Every structure is written in C-alpha cells, then in structure tokens.
Amino acid sequence: MTENKGFLNIMDSSVWGGMEQYVYDMSEELQRQGVAPFVLTDMGNPNFINRYGEVATVLTIKLSKNSRYLYANTVAKYIHENNIDTILCHTGKFILFALLLKKLTGVKVLFFKHNVLPAKTDIYHRWIQNQVDSFVCVSKCVYDAQVVKEKQEKYHLVYNGINTHRFPKVEVEQSQNGIFIVGYAGRISIDKGIMELLGAIKILHEQGKNVELHMCGGVSENTLSQIDEYIKSNHMKTYVKNLGFKKDVNQFYRFIDCLVVPSKIQEAFGLVICEAMYCNTPVITSTSGAQEEIITHGEDGLLLDTVTDTTIANAIVYLMDNPAEYEKIRKKGYHRVESTFTIENMVSSIKSL
Template sequence: MKLLIIAPEQNTVPPPIGGSVENSIYQITKHISNKHRVTIVSLWRKHLPRKSIINNTTILRVRGGSKRKYLRNAIAKVKGNRYDFIQIDNRPGFVTQVRKAFPTTRISVFMHSMIFVCPPMTTKRKANADFRSAKLIIGNSKSLQRSLMKRFPAHKSKMKFVHLGVDTRKFYPSRKASVKSFHLLFAGRLIPRKGVPVLLKAYKKARKSVPSLRLSIAGGTWKPAYKAFLKKTARRLNVPVRFKGNLSRNKMPQFYRSGHCVVCPSQQHEAFGLVNVEAMSCGLPVIASRIGGIPEIIKHGRNGLLVTAYRKPSAFASQIIKLAKHPKLYKSLSIRARRDAANKFSWKRTAKRLVGIYARKS
C-alpha cells in the first residue's frame, strides 16, 4: 500500500516539543512502513531538512505561514503522484482541496478531537461538506467516534476508531524506594479545559491529610497570561508547585519517572489523552476525570482512579489521599498500569488496526 499522510500546519513531524498529533503520525508510520510505503507532508522549520527518508517512510517538509499557504504547498509537493490512500490528520477542512488535486484517490480523515469540526473553527454545514469527500472518518477513541456520529449522522457508515499508543521501550517504569513523599504530576497544555485550577485546589485539600505531598506541572501555553494566572492561584492557595515549562518529548519519560501519579482533571471532552498512556507505561497510576475517551484507558480500581464529580476539587482530593495513603493499592495499580499500556496501547497495535481498516476498504 502507498499511503500519503498530510499533517496539520502547526508543528513538524517528528515534533521536538508537544505536537501530540504529529507525534502520533510519526510513531504509527514507524510500524506501518515495514511493509508499506508512506509519504508524510509536514511543516518545514529551518533546523530540519526539506526531505527525510526513514526506512520506507519519506517525510517532505513545506513552508507554512497560514493554513491556506501550507495546504497549497503540501498539495503542490505531491500532486501527480499515485497513492492508494490519503490520510488527513485532524484537518477536515483540507479535504475539499485535496479531493480536487486527487479526484479518484480514497481519502481518510483521522480525527484527534472535536475542535476542528465545531465553532469557532468551522460550521457544522462546512464540516459536513468536507466529510462528504472522505471515504473514511477515523476517531482516536470510541468516545470520539460516537461524538462524530452524533454530530454528523449522515456519515455514520464511514466512521471507525483506532486507539493511539505509546512507545513502551522509551516510556518505562523506574524503581521507587518509597512513597513517603508522594509526588503528583500534571502534563499537558496549560489551557482552561485541562482543569489545572481544580487540581491546585484539590492539592491544597489533600495536603491537609498528606502534608508531604508535592506537585509538578509540565506544559506550555500560547497565552502567557494564563500561566501567570495559574502561578498566582498557587501562591494565593499557599501551595508549593513546580512549573517545569514546556518539556521536550525526549525529557517526558524522565518527568513521568520522577513522580508517583499523574492527575488528569480535564473539564471538557477528552478524545483520548496520550499523557495517560505514557504515564501508565512508566508505571504511574492516573487519577482522571470520567469524561470522553478517558474511561477507555483508565479502568477504575484496576490501573488508575476515575473521578465522576470532576468539577469538584474535593472529589480529586479524596482520590489523591486514597492513593498516597494506601501503598498496596498504589503498587497494584502501578503494576497493572504498565501491563495494560504494553498489552493494549502499543503503537504496533495502533498501526496494525489502522492498516487493517485501509485494507478492508481497498
């Protein structure tokens, strides 16, 4: 199979920092390209070559500047070539122009969230029209698939789901001598929907029962004022928090291994949550909101803990206290978290399922 993947315009493939969509593309193709030929079109940055070849994968990088310019350059780079499938990641708005350039090639849209099919990014009518030219619409979780089906019922028959994965060789556990000083971690974009203020308030409440509790937060933001607000909130609550900034992807495994537990207090629909499987692969239980696709990964009492009343800091605090005060529970969840990550969420498994879907549509 010859597969063309068109990445979003915001980050490079592979991404040095953040870029969960671009990282997913890179990791999946590493496992696809052993038997198939893959071409990725991605954003170009000055420190990167225009063209990279890794096994059977070719990465072509083009100039951006805007969505329109990036897409025009991406199409110009590959127009005239033949592909069995074209996969567009998380940009359904690209489909119409790609269809014009490749009128007979099958197109799939791999969706990573609902953001780009809802206002203010687009209208329901425009997204419906974009999906009309796609052969397949793939969500990264059952929850996202259901949300897409509900919003775009005319395209139900095209919709599938493929869970994302984790590099279990890179994200592995470390031996922790004790959990006397229980270290909480948060990793993700510093935006309101991620629920960091809820975590800060929960942390303050939990410290009343576990005074040695620590918290480190890793992540960047496009709005420095919001990060300043979070720091001000931590000072107002009088809780010690380490803001680690936007860590590179190479530093994330060590960040996870520095802690005992990841807290994911999402306040809005979370399609999948790569942070959760990365933490699990490092042997960390995850305390997370029972929302979106998270319960497909976190199984309450097996590999982590789910919070139903996720808008209440006290609900998170009680789960944090439970984990910090019960070493046997912590150890059990930790072992199963690593086991489930390795058995259910490897990139090899993701790639195999994706290729299988494309093969059935060939």
Template sequence: MSIINVVGAKIWGGGEQYVYDICKQLQQRHRTAYILVDQSNEDMQSRYAQVGHVMTANLYTLKGFLSVNAVAKQMKEQGIHTIVCHSGKYILFCIALKQLTGAKLVFIKHNLVPGKTDIYHRWINAQVDAFVCVSKLVYDDLMTPAIKDTSKYHVVYNGIDPNRFQSFSDAVPMKYKVRTFGYSARITERKGLYLILSALEQIHQNNPDVRLIISGAGTEDQIKKLKDYIHAHQMHSYVEFIGFTRDIEGLYRSIDCLLLPTITREAFGLVICEAMYCGVPVITSGSGAQREIIDDGESGFIVDPLNEHSLQQAMEHVMSDAVNLPNIITKARQVVEQRFIINRVADELVTIIDNLHSTDK
C-alpha cells in the same frame, strides 16, 4: 503505497505524537511516509524528519490553499496515493488535494465533534474515503441518522510506542506511597490544571511534603498565567513547572501519580496510557473517553469533571494506605499492553488504507 500526513498544528500535542509514532511504524513496514507541515515551523520539521520525509507549505495562511497546487504537484512527483488528514481545519485543503491528485483521503478523528447533517457536512463526508475514530466515543458522536452506510467509519484506538519507554520495557517499578503528583499536558484551564492547583493547596496544609511537577507546552500568556498563579498562592516550595520535556521517561520516574482531570471531553488520552504503561497510577476525569481506558478503582481512578472536592478526595485517597498501589499499577500495565500499543494501531490503519486501494484494482 506512499502516504502523506497533513499536520497543521503549531504546538506539539497528542495528535502530533500520533503522527510521529505511526510514521515510525510505517518505516518499519517499508511504507514511505511523508509529513506536510508549515514552512515556518522548524520544530515540527526537525522532529518529523526522524521518522519520514518532511514536505513544507504555507499551511497557516488561508488553511493551506495558497500552496495547494504546489503540494499536489509534489504528491504526483513522489507517487503519493493516500492523504491522511488530522484536523477538520484542513479537511477542505485535503479534499482539494484529493481532487487534484486522485489520491484516497483518510480522516483521523482525534477530537470530539458531533456529526452534522447539513448539506455542507454531508458533502464533506461523501468526499472522505475512510474515517478513523480514536475511540468509541468519537465514533458515536460522529454518527447521525443521515449516515446510512457505516462501512467507511472505523474505531481504531490510539496507542503508545513502548520503544519510547525502554527503561520500563521489562517491568515497572512498584510504588507504595504517593507524595509527588505530576501533570503532563498543554498548559490550559481545560485540562483541569487549576483544579489541581486549588486541590493541592488544600492538601498541602495537612501534608507539607506533597509536591507537584507540571510539564507541558503553552502560549506565553498561558505560561505567564500559571507562573503568576503559583507566585500569588505562594506555592513555589512544592510546585515546579519544568516546561515541555522530551525526557518523558524521566518525568514518569520522578512522579508517583499522574493527574489529568480534564474539564472538556477527551477524545482519547494518550498521556494516560503512557503513565499506565510506566507504572504511574492515574487520576483523571470522566469527561470523555477516559472510561474506555480506565476501569475506576481497578486500573486507575476517575473523578467528576469540574469537581475540585472530588479531585481532592481522590488525591488524598491515593496518598493513604487504603489503596493497593501495586495492584492498580499491575492491572493498568496489562490494559495498555493488551489494547493500546501503537503496533496494533498501525496494523489496523494499514489494513484500512490497503482495502481502499484494493477496490481500484
């Protein structure tokens, strides 16, 4: 059964990594995976070519509708029977593809968007054959009293691909001191980056050997704002911005603790799972589904969002001798291995898709 993933993003993020990892798993299961990306995004095309068949269209203009007939034609020629939509921005495009091809439509809900009960959204919900929510929080947000039949709504937690972290596959290096913090996410305020910088500035006054490594992609304006902040606050000696890196193993080896105090609500937290698998303790906020991943004080640390003082206290706490870091690291690794591995995600997704098509037989 062939599947096409519709990816309209311009910058690589957690959702795009999800598609990459799932397509890799589908290959291993001898399932044909196609990925539809914008014709101008060469970076997305080159990355996805490693794990599937790349199709291109003009997705950035009118949300792809200028290309809908051409894409539908290619789907029929390739025998593609399942459309997987990864963004609400492209759900109407995907519904049009479904109507033109007769394919089943699966909507992966990567974001927290409260369910709506107006006629328009009830119509959209009726067109989708299966909703897959990446956390229980996403599922709960989606549910409304208007939904009577919940059978097509599923919770399938996201997960990491351990093969991306082969140097950590057998065991994780234990940490006993935290001196170098890390940030790995998009360069944006909503991820709590400037809360980190402000807290770190205070900590550095009494701990001159503390450091921060910042990794992530962003727009030119976002990156300029970050560099200007570092310059204005004279933080060059202990804050390093390395941009987006594909050497994610190297990043996790170079830091002692990951910081992700997201301000807005998180639908999941893939980078949190990555760090936990690689033996890096995590401090995150309780702004969303992070609490479904981390047990505060047991497998990581959760602080209040928008609370710089709470973040600073947590950072100073992990730097102290009061924390049993090996115990935190061991428990965090166990949590990911038991619940958040991509093999399980792919198995559950394939089962959902197969069940959709079994009703046609």
C-alpha cells in the same frame, strides 16, 4: 486487501501539539511495519520540516489557503513517482486539497477525527462524507459524536496508541524523605483543572501530608501568571514545581508517584494517561471524555465524577493510604495500555482500512 505502498500525511500548524506528535509517532511505526511514510508540510515551517524529517520523507509546498492549489499537479506527480496510495488528513482545512489530490491520482483519503464535535450534515459536509474513503475516530466518544448513520460503514474506531519505544524501563532516583510526588503532564490550562489540582495539594498540606506537585507541559503567559499568583499567595513555592515543557517524559512519569489529569473539558483521548500507565504510574483523572474508555475505576486507575479540590485530594489520599490498591492499580494500568493502546495496534488497524 492490497498491500500499502506509501502513506502521505498532510500536516501544518503554528505549534507542535498532540496531533502533530500523533503523526510523528505514526510515521515512525509505519517504517517499522514496512510502509513508506511521507509528510507534506509548509516550506516556511522549518520546525516541522526538521522534526518530521527524522521519521519520514518530507515534501514541502506553500500550504496557505491561497497557494496550496497551485501545487496540486506537483504533488500529484510526486504521489505517482513515490507509489503513495493513501493520503491522511487530520484537519478540515486541508480536506478539499486532499480530495483534489484523490481526483488527480486515484489514491484513498482517510480523514482523522481528533475532537469530540458533533458531525455536520449540511450540503458541503455531506459532499465531503461522500468523497472521503474512511473516517478514523480516535475514541468511541469521538465516533459516537461524529458518525453519520447513512455513511456508518465509512466510520472506524481506531484507538490512539502510545509509542512504547519512547518509554523504556530505566532506573530513576526516587524522591527522598518519604515525599509523595503528584505529577501533572500536558497543556497547563484552567480548563484542564489545574487550579483544582493546586487546591487539592493545598488541602493535603493543611492535613499534614508530605506531598509535592510537579507540573510538566506548555502554558500560556496568562495562565502562568494566575498559577504563580495562587502559589505565592498560598505560600506553596516549596512544594509546587513547574518543570516546563519536557521532550522526554519517560523519566518524569517513572519518578512521580501518581499522575493527576483533572480535565473539565471533553477529551477525545488521553495520551498522557496511557503514557503514565505504561510507565507503571497510577492515574487519577476525570470522566469528561474518553478517559472512561481507558480506565476502569478502582481497577487500573481512579476516576473523578466531579472535579473539585476535595475530590482530587481524596483520590490522592486513597492511593497514599492503600499500598495494596496502589500496587494493583499500577500493575493493571500497565497491562491495560500494553494490550490495547499501543502505536503498533493503531498503525496495524489503519493499514487495514
């Protein structure tokens, strides 16, 4: 295995989400491990230019479909001048450009798979599979969906990992009056089970439980209006708080008593799950994707086979009423993430490909 010289991520999007944060955290860790990180992004995206500039050297071109190929020789020259030996592509819209750069420079191309989608086997995608050096799948459920048997040696399971440096141990003022704080973090949407979670909190209040729900994350106007209407019609304003998007979620995870992530769609990974577990916060989540690869039910978290108001409420009550189990899950959850799902492990594995 030759020593890595420099990694170039190709990244552009209209919003900053999990995949964009993945590249940010990876770039920061590459620096810590002695590899020079570079990010290629669109010259008209100041948000990405500024944010990635905090952790990597940023190269800008016009990345739109009709323009990027005009810059191929410019980028190829930059690759040679900066001793870049690996290109990392995270979406299909940039893979042809990445492979053109490989043709011009001889660098490796790693194609990251962040979604649970079945592999395509038409002529075009078979050609892509022949040209790419390695495919990186962020969980086993992604690997199982994506792997092409004829090219199995090119597919690698490299678990996503959290940037533990973002989650130092800090003293956080705990809730008053014995209130049990249920947290939700991530994109707030209907398919993420947010209405069922609200229904569970309503059930618990009807049972006389002293519970609050604190939600943290981005939300569309349409979903927000549905949530607000539900909260208003069920008189829940005093015990449901929407905190909006928070860049620093360390204190949020350490303040809440448990995190509930009742997603109803297939999740490629579960970054917020790992973040909360690392912060010693028990997690309740569904079995709709890679969550089962992270959590063993009853040991380091709780899994829901079905997502309903009642199943969520019952799981929350279990944590509230069983302090010994709560403490066991809290401690084992931390050790599970600390041993397996860290950015250090992830980047070390990627460097070895």
